[in-house]
Amino acid sequence: xxxxxxxxxxxxxxxxxxxxxxxxxxxxxxxxxxxxxxxxxxxxxxxxxxxxxxxxxxxxxxxxxxxxxxxxxxxxxxxxxxxxxxxxxxxxxxxxxxxxxxxxxxxxxxxxxxxxxxxxxxxxxxxxxxxxxxxxxxxxxxxxxxxxxxxxxxxxxxxxxxxxxxxxxxxxxxxxxxxxxxxxxxxxxxxxxxxxxxxxxxxxxxxxxxxxxxxxxxxxxxxxxxxxxxxxxxxxxxxxxxxxxxxxxxxxxxxxxxxxxxxxxxxxxxxxxxxxxxxxxxxxxxxxxxxxxxxxxxxxxxxxxxxxxxxxxxxxxxxxxxxxxxxxxxxxxxxxxxxxxxxxxxxxxxxxxxxxxxxxxxxxxxxxxxxxxxxxxxxxxxxxxxxxxxxxxxxxxxxxxxxxxxxxxxxxxxxxxxxxxxxxxxxxxxxxxxxxxxxxxxxxxxxxxxxxxxxxxxxxxxxxxxxxxxxxxxxxxxxxxxxxxxxxxxxxxxxxxxxxxxxxxxxxxxxxxxxxxxxxxxxxxxxxxxxxxxxxxxxxxxxxxxxxxxxxxxxxxxxxxxxxxxxxxxxxxxxxxxxxxxxxxxxxxxxxxxxxxxxxxxxxxxxxxxxxxxxxxxxxxxxxxxxxxxxxxxxxxxxxxxxxxxxxxxxxxxxxxxxxxxxxxxxxxxxxxxxxxxxxxxxxxxxxxxxxxxxxxxxxxxxxxxxxxxxxxxxxxxxxxxxxxxxxxxxxxxxxxxxxxxxxxxxxxxxxxxxxxxxxxxxxxxxxxxxxxxxxxxxxxxxxxxxxxxxxxxxxxxxxxxxxxxxxxxxxxxxxxxxxxxxxxxxxxxxxxxxxxxxxxxxxxxxxxxxxxxxxxxxxxxxxxxxxxxxxxxxxxxxxxxxxxxxxxxxxxxxxxxxxxxxxxxxxxxxxxxxxxxxxxxxxxxxxxxxxxxxx
Numbered sequence: 001x002x003x004x005x006x007x008x009x010x011x012x013x014x015x016x017x018x019x020x021x022x023x024x025x026x027x028x029x030x031x032x033x034x035x036x037x038x039x040x041x042x043x044x045x046x047x048x049x050x051x052x053x054x055x056x057x058x059x060x061x062x063x064x065x066x067x068x069x070x071x072x073x074x075x076x077x078x079x080x081x082x083x084x085x086x087x088x089x090x091x092x093x094x095x096x097x098x099x100x101x102x103x104x105x106x107x108x109x110x111x112x113x114x115x116x117x118x119x120x121x122x123x124x125x126x127x128x129x130x131x132x133x134x135x136x137x138x139x140x141x142x143x144x145x146x147x148x149x150x151x152x153x154x155x156x157x158x159x160x161x162x163x164x165x166x167x168x169x170x171x172x173x174x175x176x177x178x179x180x181x182x183x184x185x186x187x188x189x190x191x192x193x194x195x196x197x198x199x200x201x202x203x204x205x206x207x208x209x210x211x212x213x214x215x216x217x218x219x220x221x222x223x224x225x226x227x228x229x230x231x232x233x234x235x236x237x238x239x240x241x242x243x244x245x246x247x248x249x250x251x252x253x254x255x256x257x258x259x260x261x262x263x264x265x266x267x268x269x270x271x272x273x274x275x276x277x278x279x280x281x282x283x284x285x286x287x288x289x290x291x292x293x294x295x296x297x298x299x300x301x302x303x304x305x306x307x308x309x310x311x312x313x314x315x316x317x318x319x320x321x322x323x324x325x326x327x328x329x330x331x332x333x334x335x336x337x338x339x340x341x342x343x344x345x346x347x348x349x350x351x352x353x354x355x356x357x358x359x360x361x362x363x364x365x366x367x368x369x370x371x372x373x374x375x376x377x378x379x380x381x382x383x384x385x386x387x388x389x390x391x392x393x394x395x396x397x398x399x400x401x402x403x404x405x406x407x408x409x410x411x412x413x414x415x416x417x418x419x420x421x422x423x424x425x426x427x428x429x430x431x432x433x434x435x436x437x438x439x440x441x442x443x444x445x446x447x448x449x450x451x452x453x454x455x456x457x458x459x460x461x462x463x464x465x466x467x468x469x470x471x472x473x474x475x476x477x478x479x480x481x482x483x484x485x486x487x488x489x490x491x492x493x494x495x496x497x498x499x500x501x502x503x504x505x506x507x508x509x510x511x512x513x514x515x516x517x518x519x520x521x522x523x524x525x526x527x528x529x530x531x532x533x534x535x536x537x538x539x540x541x542x543x544x545x546x547x548x549x550x551x552x553x554x555x556x557x558x559x560x561x562x563x564x565x566x567x568x569x570x571x572x573x574x575x576x577x578x579x580x581x582x583x584x585x586x587x588x589x590x591x592x593x594x595x596x597x598x599x600x601x602x603x604x605x606x607x608x609x610x611x612x613x614x615x616x617x618x619x620x621x622x623x624x625x626x627x628x629x630x631x632x633x634x635x636x637x638x639x640x641x642x643x644x645x646x647x648x649x650x651x652x653x654x655x656x657x658x659x660x661x662x663x664x665x666x667x668x669x670x671x672x673x674x675x676x677x678x679x680x681x682x683x684x685x686x687x688x689x690x691x692x693x694x695x696x697x698x699x700x701x702x703x704x705x706x707x708x709x710x711x712x713x714x715x716x717x718x719x720x721x722x723x724x725x726x727x728x729x730x731x732x733x734x735x736x737x738x739x740x741x742x743x744x745x746x747x748x749x750x751x752x753x754x755x756x757x758x759x760x761x762x763x764x765x766x767x768x769x770x771x772x773x774x775x776x777x778x779x780x781x782x783x784x785x786x787x788x789x790x791x792x793x794x795x796x797x798x799x800x801x802x803x804x805x806x807x808x809x810x811x812x813x814x815x816x817x818x819x820x821x822x823x824x825x826x827x828x829x830x831x832x833x834x835x836x837x838x839x840x841x842x843x844x845x846x847x848x849x850x851x852x853x854x855x856x857x858x859x860x861x862x863x864x865x866x867x868x869x870x871x872x873x874x875x876x877x878x879x880x881x882x883x884x885x886x887x888x889x890x891x892x893x894x895x896x897x898x899x900x901x902x903x904x905x906x907x908x909x910x911x912x913x914x915x916x917x918x919x920x921x922x923x924x925x926x927x928x929x930x931x932x933x934x935x936x
Contacts, residue, residue, distance in 0.1 A: 082117025432696030663764025676771025711861030804914025
């Protein structure tokens with residue numbers, strides 16, 4: 001279906017314009033002589049239906065009962081609206097509206113099982129020929145959405161029109177009633193659609209009228225005009241600051257003239273329009289807008305709205321390309337630099353080279369068929385995958401020279417140019433699955449992480465060894481790669497997709513902002529602000545597409561929390577984190593300065609998983625920090641996004657490489673003082689660091705099979721321990737290219753602190769940190785570290801290191817030796833069976849011990865513990881089991897090795913298995929040791 005220009009629910013224009021435009025939103029339904037819910041019905045595509053006293057919405061077409069007003073007067077609309085189909089909970093509910101011409105006079109949401117509903121009573125003035133529409137729209141999907149609604153429209157001076165009495169199987173329009181579908185979520189066909197130069201003013205004025213919620217009255221025009229006159233004055237003052245007195249001098253006089261007119265005029269609409277055109281002229285006169293042409297992308301968003309799946313090639317919808325807007329803000333004329341060659345696929349995240357001559361982007365060729373997630377796999381060949389392409393901006397008749405840089409059965413996403421001439425991008429070549437996905441995500445690798453390649457596509461290699469997804473790499477003003485990382489080792493899977501940096505060679509990955517901040521859930525599409533330390537990003541949801549509010553963060557203020565954030569679009573909540581009712585959204589910010597931005601904007605609500613967002617929701621805008629927003633471009637048929645001035649820009653500095661030319665497959669870590677960040681723990685308490693390797697998930701569904709009772713855990717392996725010197729320092733070697741975390745251990749081998757994030761080293765890398773979860777502004781107090789007076793320590797694998805962890809191998813022998821006399825076989829005191837007999841995918845002992853979280857503390861899946869508290873309370877040091885055993889419970893005396901085994905198990909978040917595949921888990925359940933896995 002062709003979806004036209006989309007507008008939000010609300011007042012879209014003055015009566016003369018809005019009525020004509022409103023009628024273009026709707027199409028007629030056809031009668032079907034079948035009985036459903038007690039009557040025949042009028043129908044459209046995919047279950048769009050209106051019956052005698054009920055509605056059912058379609059997937060993209062809300063169902064509409066329409067009443068054409070026969071005479072002037074005052075009317076009251078009544079009639080209870082409630083869910084008629086409450087089977088299986090009644091689905092996810094519906095949204096309902098009463099509209100008078102273009103004005104929404106009432107809207108509500110009704111939950112799926114709500115058989116009582118609501119009873120609106122709405123009184124307003126009407127004129128002959130007006131239209132009142134009763135609209136039922138889906139919330140997310142349309143299952144069980146049949147809704148009872150038999151409205152009555154009554155005149156104050158007499159005369160009733162009941163919908164059910166006026167229902168006709170033969171003639172729409174009987175007793176004023178007819179039946180329609182809304183052609184899309186808030187659709188309008190713009191005038192002059194064939195002439196781009198004539199289109200823009202019409203689009204602009206229509207958008208202003210919607211934005212200001214004008215209802216055709218003098219009061220609405222006067223109020224809105226005065227607000228914008230004040231905003232124009234403040235914008236003008238801001239732009240003139242530091243510039244010659246005659247800069248925009250004519251606009252200063254024009255504002256004062258309009259202010260004087262406001263004291264005498266009674267013709268408010270023309271005055272309002274003069275104010276808004278003046279404010280637009282001032283905004284476009286910003287010297288930062290004097291870049292000439294604008295590069296942007298047209299694309300249809302994914303068929304499935306989710307932060308990860310939105311970038312699966314097989315979920316892409318065709319349409320669009322890369323375009324150049326010739327005269328931003330003054331004309332809609334644009335050209336396709338690809339010459340239409342890629343219109344049968346989907347273009348994603350174009351990036352302009354520093355010299356302004358080339359564009360690198362991702363593209364997937366859409367097959368036109370629907371994929372069945374249950375059959376999509378890694379063995380499908382190279383079909384339905386995004387790959388990286390590059391095109392020259394200068395184009396002939398058929399577009400610029402086009403080059404494909406990557407290929408193969410992997411999604412290659414979001415490329416960006418590096419100052420050294422390379423290209424950074426995200427790719428599923430990492431191989432792995434998220435730990436919280438269901439079967440709708442398919443069997444294809446779905447973890448995409450940072451990679452880089454040379455300009456010609458050669459020398460492709462992984463930069464990141466992170467085990468879950470990373471998004472939107474770009475280059476900050478210091479030359480580092482700035483990106484978003486999904487960070488949830490034993491943490492909530494929803495709330496942590498925030499900002500990280502790494503050097504272009506993949507060394508020194510570090511959280512920049514938000515790794516312990518649950519709101520917003522996602523800091524996506526980050527862009528450095530020119531000549532500033534600040535970064536602009538899209539504050540997005542987890543369970544929808546990239547879109548939401550725009551925020552600016554200053555990491556110099558804080559590395560976490562909202563004190564570092566400035567909300568640039570405060571009218572839009574952080575989606576999901578602050579609510580699901582996101583009535584409009586932004587994305588793809590391009591900062592011109594700390595105050596002025598190019599971005600994409602949608603006036604229609606955000607659609608949640610599993611739905612698809614409107615194909616044409618987004619347009620290109622200029623916005624400033626005062627909330628002024630001006631339309632630059634919108635295509636009625638398809639979304640427009642990723643605006644970027646088509647000019648050369650200064651390249652970020654090239655950071656020197658920190659790696660040797662022929663390194664060994666190891667790296668070195670230096671810890672200055674483990675006690676920095678551990679609170680008041682006594683010096684000498686921390687004896688060792690345990691190095692734990694995290695394995696990427698290699699089975700596709702969440703908790704299938706399970707790793708432990710906490711849920712959504714990583715399989716992991718103990719690599720071993722390294723010593724901590726008396727001054728708290730440590731210096732040691734770790735294997736390169738492996739995701740690892742560290743634990744600070746006391747004298748019994750219990751973790752006083754545990755990383756719930758991973759790091760990794762490149763071959764030959766040497767990295768140093770100050771302390772253990774210390775403030776990142778902390779500096780070491782003494783550079784003469786005891787650990788650096790010797791060579792680096794090798795990891796001591798000990799009895800447990802160097803292989804995937806196994807509860808049956810590590811813990812069960814201790815229980816067999818000391819506990820079965822009272823808690824095994826025929827005797828299970830305290831209902832505690834500590835035998836190793838398999839049960840429920842684990843063993844009886846494991847399930848018995850893990851039944852009580854005080855006995856065996858752990859970080860449960862989806863926990864909201866943002867910062868790991870020092871002291872080890874959620875681990876062996878806080879375990880009642882360890883307290884009992886260390887105190888000699890029932891005369892049991894454990895050796896130091898046995899205490900360490902139990903403590904180690906609990907501090908690995910009480911996991912049971914160290915492998916993902918059912919075959920390997922079966923081997924571990926039998927007590928077999930496993931080698932390290934192929935994919936690490």
